[in-house]
Amino acid sequence: MTEPYIAITIIWAFLFIYAIAGSIDFGAGFWAMYYTRKDNTEASVIANRYLSPSWEVTNVFLVLLVVALVGFFPGAASYLGTLMIMPFSLVLILLTIRGTFMIYAYSSKKYSRMLTIISGTTGLFIPALLVATLPIAIGGFMSIGEGRDYLLFDQIFSSPTLYTHVGFGLSTELFLSALLLADYSREAKSEATYLVYRRNALWLGPVTLLFAVAATITLLPEAGWMVDNMASVWYLFALSLVAFLIGYGAMFMKSNRENLGRPRLAVIMIVIQFGLASFGYGFSHMPYILYPDLTIQDAFTDPAMFRWLLVGYGVGMALLIPAFIVFWRLFMKDKRYLQAEK
Amino acid sequence: MDEVLLARMLFGSSMAFHIIFATLGVGITLMIFIAEIIRAIKKDDHYGVMAKRWTKGFAVLLGVAIPSGTIVGVMLSLLWPGYMEIVGRVIALPFQVEIFAFFLEAVFMSIYVYAADRLTNTMRIISVGLVALGATASAVLITDAHAWMNTPAGFDVVDGAITNVRPWDAVFNPSVGVTVLHVVSTAYMAGAFVIGSVAAFKLLKKNISSNEKAYHRKGLMIALIVGATMSLYTAVNGHDTAKMLYEYLPVKLAAAEGLFETQDNAPLAIFGIPDPERGEVVGGIEIPGMLSWLASGSTDGVVQGLNDFPEEYWPPLFVHTLFNVMVGIGFTLLGLSFAALFWRYVWPRKDFPKWILLLLVTGGPLAMIGIETGWIFSCTGRQPWTIYGVQLTADAATESGNLGFLFFLFVTLYATLLVLTALVLKFYFGRNPVSNDLQKADV
Numbered sequence: 001m002t003e004p005y006i007a008i009t010i011i012w013a014f015l016f017i018y019a020i021a022g023s024i025d026f027g028a029g030f031w032a033m034y035y036t037r038k039d040n041t042e043a044s045v046i047a048n049r050y051l052s053p054s055w056e057v058t059n060v061f062l063v064l065l066v067v068a069l070v071g072f073f074p075g076a077a078s079y080l081g082t083l084m085i086m087p088f089s090l091v092l093i094l095l096t097i098r099g100t101f102m103i104y105a106y107s108s109k110k111y112s113r114m115l116t117i118i119s120g121t122t123g124l125f126i127p128a129l130l131v132a133t134l135p136i137a138i139g140g141f142m143s144i145g146e147g148r149d150y151l152l153f154d155q156i157f158s159s160p161t162l163y164t165h166v167g168f169g170l171s172t173e174l175f176l177s178a179l180l181l182a183d184y185s186r187e188a189k190s191e192a193t194y195l196v197y198r199r200n201a202l203w204l205g206p207v208t209l210l211f212a213v214a215a216t217i218t219l220l221p222e223a224g225w226m227v228d229n230m231a232s233v234w235y236l237f238a239l240s241l242v243a244f245l246i247g248y249g250a251m252f253m254k255s256n257r258e259n260l261g262r263p264r265l266a267v268i269m270i271v272i273q274f275g276l277a278s279f280g281y282g283f284s285h286m287p288y289i290l291y292p293d294l295t296i297q298d299a300f301t302d303p304a305m306f307r308w309l310l311v312g313y314g315v316g317m318a319l320l321i322p323a324f325i326v327f328w329r330l331f332m333k334d335k336r337y338l339q340a341e342k
Numbered sequence: 343m344d345e346v347l348l349a350r351m352l353f354g355s356s357m358a359f360h361i362i363f364a365t366l367g368v369g370i371t372l373m374i375f376i377a378e379i380i381r382a383i384k385k386d387d388h389y390g391v392m393a394k395r396w397t398k399g400f401a402v403l404l405g406v407a408i409p410s411g412t413i414v415g416v417m418l419s420l421l422w423p424g425y426m427e428i429v430g431r432v433i434a435l436p437f438q439v440e441i442f443a444f445f446l447e448a449v450f451m452s453i454y455v456y457a458a459d460r461l462t463n464t465m466r467i468i469s470v471g472l473v474a475l476g477a478t479a480s481a482v483l484i485t486d487a488h489a490w491m492n493t494p495a496g497f498d499v500v501d502g503a504i505t506n507v508r509p510w511d512a513v514f515n516p517s518v519g520v521t522v523l524h525v526v527s528t529a530y531m532a533g534a535f536v537i538g539s540v541a542a543f544k545l546l547k548k549n550i551s552s553n554e555k556a557y558h559r560k561g562l563m564i565a566l567i568v569g570a571t572m573s574l575y576t577a578v579n580g581h582d583t584a585k586m587l588y589e590y591l592p593v594k595l596a597a598a599e600g601l602f603e604t605q606d607n608a609p610l611a612i613f614g615i616p617d618p619e620r621g622e623v624v625g626g627i628e629i630p631g632m633l634s635w636l637a638s639g640s641t642d643g644v645v646q647g648l649n650d651f652p653e654e655y656w657p658p659l660f661v662h663t664l665f666n667v668m669v670g671i672g673f674t675l676l677g678l679s680f681a682a683l684f685w686r687y688v689w690p691r692k693d694f695p696k697w698i699l700l701l702l703v704t705g706g707p708l709a710m711i712g713i714e715t716g717w718i719f720s721c722t723g724r725q726p727w728t729i730y731g732v733q734l735t736a737d738a739a740t741e742s743g744n745l746g747f748l749f750f751l752f753v754t755l756y757a758t759l760l761v762l763t764a765l766v767l768k769f770y771f772g773r774n775p776v777s778n779d780l781q782k783a784d785v
């Protein structure tokens with residue numbers, strides 16, 4: 001593998017981690033809001049219990065992604081930045097409202113409901129907006145070279161692929177978070193809440209699958225260049241479908257608890273499914289970062305910088321992994337935290 | 343309006359907003375760490391309550407620091423694509439390592455806050471120590487990138503292309519040492535004086551119980567000791583920072599001092615307005631020879647003036663005022679904190695009277711003004727360069743339009759968040775007064 005390919009694989013890995021962690025994070029924020037209104041407070045409490053310690057860590061993954069892109073592909077960072085200034089600024093504003101209002105809600109009980117509603121709904125749209133930038137990177141929606149480069153918003157908004165992508169972003173976020181919260185509730189020995197999230201995951205799973213297919217189908221006319229690449233890695237997509245079926249099926253398997261379903265297995269399989277599909281997608285995207293103007297070779301950083309960045313990520317991760325393990329034990333495993341009265 | 347100017351305004355206001363929360367994040371975590379240590383040594387639960395309440399305030403500030411930091415981090419690529427191309431090739435390392443500092447801070451902050459009851463005392467102190475370490479490391483690393491913009495190193499430019507990149511030379515660029523120390527010591531100052539302001543303000547209240555009084559006095563004394571130490575260090579190190587300018591960025595020093603003619607025995611001008619027509623500072627106080635002495639260690643030292651440089655490379659001359667405000671605040675706070683400590687511990691060893699408390703209340707806001715003016719001085723004083731001598735700001739800026747609209751949107755957001763954050767803090771501490779916490783902790 002050449003250096004740009006190693007670098008883009010690392011970027012893909014970070015993107016993948018953030019896609020999962022971010023979806024779960026924003027989704028949990030939405031569920032926390034949804035169930036306060038429903039007075040199904042246990043479900044809301046569980047979602048908040050997941051969210052409180054984890055959202056800051058999740059946000060760092062977003063920053064990690066941006067910083068890695070700048071370090072490995074400075075050309076791409078500047079190009080994407082220029083082109084996508086509007087959508088990214090919108091995401092930044094939503095992200096800020098979401099984060100700050102969530103903190104405000106923790107601190108002022110009196111207004112906490114209104115504040116939670118604001119942070120829950122703004123958070124809901126962030127993944128959808130981020131996913132909506134994918135079709136733009138694939139082509140056809142930019143005016144390049146006539147002085148100033150810009151996005152053709154009228155064409156974007158009239159293209160069905162935008163809407164299927166937004167739908168895909170929304171459903172993925174809600175599906176992944178419902179699934180994870182189902183698992184988390186079970187870990188917290190709250191079977192009633194488990195059933196609430198399981199029910200959501202059950203209907204969201206097929207919806208997500210449908211949107212994924214629809215997004216791909218509506219994308220193909222815009223991205224003829226990707227089709228052959230996709231066909232050549234058909235087995236990744238096929239395996240991904242298998243993983244989905246196993247994961248979804250796991251929600252109906254017998255367990256040693258009173259209710260059906262093995263949420264841990266389901267979460268793992270769906271994450272694998274997501275990984276396979278997104279790797280297949282990313283692979284088919286190569287060598288372009290932005291079709292047809294920017295390839296990973298064009299945008300690549302200085303080789304000396306690349307090597308030191310690799311060392312940096314290696315050492316940094318090695319030092320932090322123990323911290324992540326402590327974190328996991330304290331907030332995802334420890335019964336005293338999971339089952340605390342509140 | 344000019345798009346480059348709009349980009350500068352948008353980025354500058356975003357940084358000015360982020361820096362409030364970021365600096366306090368660095369300063370207050372140190373204070374919490376110190377309170378936890380004193381509590382372990384003295385076994386005095388007042389300090390436990392203190393650490394808890396400061397942490398609550400800090401958590402709210404961090405909740406704004408993180409998204410606003412994410413904004414500026416992404417905005418660098420949105421507004422300064424030309425700059426980021428070079429950053430990615432030459433000075434990506436501190437940005438990268440900073441991520442690990444963020445992780446450290448975020449992970450242990452959650453542990454310290456949400457797992458406090460499950461930790462042993464030692465573990466709690468270690469966690470909050472790691473939070474403080476993470477915050478300080480973020481400041482150090484981002485300042486490294488900033489110092490590199492002043493004294494770029496670690497690459498060659500051949501025919502406009504960046505070659506021969508030496509990442510470690512960029513990291514250890516000539517000004518990084520003094521600049522990092524200055525930023526960290528001023529952040530600690532700011533944290534201490536802000537905490538001191540709140541404590542002094544509470545002590546001014548009429549009918550508080552003697553228990554509460556003792557509690558606030560303890561907080562105020564930690565703040566004064568940390569504040570005085572850091573102010574003293576800042577003054578010494580600020581002098582080194584000025585010498586760094588003398589050596590590497592003479593035009594910035596000349597603008598800071600409003601010096602037009604290159605000369606030995608150069609005077610130090612305090613306040614006043616530099617007038618390019620007359621070639622001197624109008625209306626200020628001049629101390630003959632002082633600038634030469636400060637910059638080079640002897641009144642014979644020759645200091646370059648603005649006229650040595652083409653006018654298109656001059657920074658805006660108002661940076662003179664920003665610089666004076668920062669330095670003035672530095673000496674004010676130094677005097678204030680030492681005088682207060684002297685009053686309390688040496689002579690007349692009494693409680694603070696009302697007028698001293700009133701002065702101490704101004705310490706926090708002054709320190710924050712020092713931070714803001716210092717940064718704006720440093721970034722604006724580098725103009726018209728983004729990377730000194732390498733890249734002009736106009737060449738770094740984005741070519742996309744619509745910046746006016748975005749500027750309006752973001753500034754509205756910042757103004758709203760400033761008000762809301764203040765209100766949230768006020769409501770929270772209003773509904774949970776110290777007396778409750780002291781009662782709960784049974785002290």
Ligand code: HDD
Pocket residue numbers: 492521524525528529531532576577578580581583584587594668669670671672673709710712713714715716717718719720721723
């Ligand atoms: C509480 C805030 C505060 C206080 C009291 C001072 N400073 Fe400062 N100063 C800063 C906060 C600051 C800062 C915000 O941290 C800056 C902005 C950029 C930087 O590197 O640090 C800075 C920059 C800065 C620079 C410019 C460095 C550059 O452009 O790269 C100089 C020459 C000084 N300082 C000198 C001083 C002196 C002689 C002081 C007298 C005591 C002083 N500062 C007090």
Ligand code: HEM
Pocket residue numbers: 056059060063360361364365367368404407408409410411412413414415416418444445447448477478480481484485525529
């Ligand atoms: C000297 C000035 C600065 C100081 C002292 C400072 C310090 C901090 C601190 C303490 C935090 C909170 C850390 C955490 O727990 O996550 C933070 C957040 C952040 N800062 Fe700044 N910062 C400064 C300037 C900048 C600049 C110029 C950038 C842009 C390149 C930046 C980017 C960020 C980002 C991206 C975050 C959010 C990280 C997260 O998601 O947790 N900061 N900063």
Ligand code: HEM
Pocket residue numbers: 350351353354355357358360361422425484485487488714717718721722724725727728729735738
């Ligand atoms: C945290 C406090 C900071 C404040 C208040 C601040 C303020 C400003 C202001 C007002 C400008 C516009 C300057 C002008 O055009 O007149 C600016 C520009 C800029 N600053 Fe800073 N800055 C801060 C820290 C930093 C740091 C730590 C970095 C480095 C990573 C940085 C990088 C930049 C860049 C790249 C520009 C745009 C290019 C330029 O105008 O030179 N800033 N900043």
